[in-house]
Amino acid sequence: MLPIEKFLQTVDATPLVAIDLIVPNENGGYLLGHRVNKPAQGFWFVPGGRIRKNERLDDAFRRIACDELGSAAVERTDAALVGVYEHLYEDNFSGQPGISTHYVVLGYRLRRPIKLENLPNTQHTAYRWATEEEILGDSAVHLNTRAYFGEPLSR
Template sequence: MWLDLPTFNTVVASTPLVAIDLVVRNARGEVLLGLRVNRPAYGFWFVPGGRIQKNEHLDNAFRRITRDELGQPFERAEARLLGVYEHFYDDSVFANAGAGPNTHYVVLGYCLDLAEGQTLQPPTEQHQHYRWWSEDELRISPRVHEHTRAYF
């Protein structure tokens, strides 16, 4: 269940958010990143991902997030847990409306390896462009957000 904006603003200001981030690799070992269009991390290249909803089981959240972020659902059993990460941001989705709260995420990072020839059709709601990056390139690019680089 998604919260109305005033309630969500209170949640962001008061508690950490729990999310799943997706390190998606193609058969060549390249990683899919999207150019963020929303805060936090606006204007940076970032891995796809999303928040887990209240009372949503992890398997259901993984299916929904992969469908929403990659254009098709995947099962959590198809991925490998990389670990638990903390992301702290000085801004939030509410920064465009004036002085909003900062944001704290607790993130479950997963690696999802695509099969040879498998393609994705990711939507452009959270990321305006997508591109495949080599690990070497994304590790040194200042345009790739530090929280994404931490997965490598």
């Protein structure tokens, strides 16, 4: 891992690549977490995380699913690529002024519900299930998450 200052320089200079997980349940809901960290702090967001340098997509998917969903063993073959998205934020993980964050995100929808146990609280303070209609109608759900369900991103 990079030291914080070097990572902040990277965030300032380049886009980051990430995977977001669109996790359904058997009742038509999708998993949302209330974000603890910047960017998108205070919003409801789907689970996800950054891909590390030299990390293969399958390995990154497995690690991110484990980190974000707890003990769930999920493979990339268990999901369908929804699309490639851009997430642009005016702030950054450290709150350092004048540094924006740019993510290129691979959005994956799991093909089936999975058993969730011990959801972690490092990125989210709370979790909830919401239907597509609820997600699209709730301004507390971040616009970048609503985009996975058909909300057009405003430019």
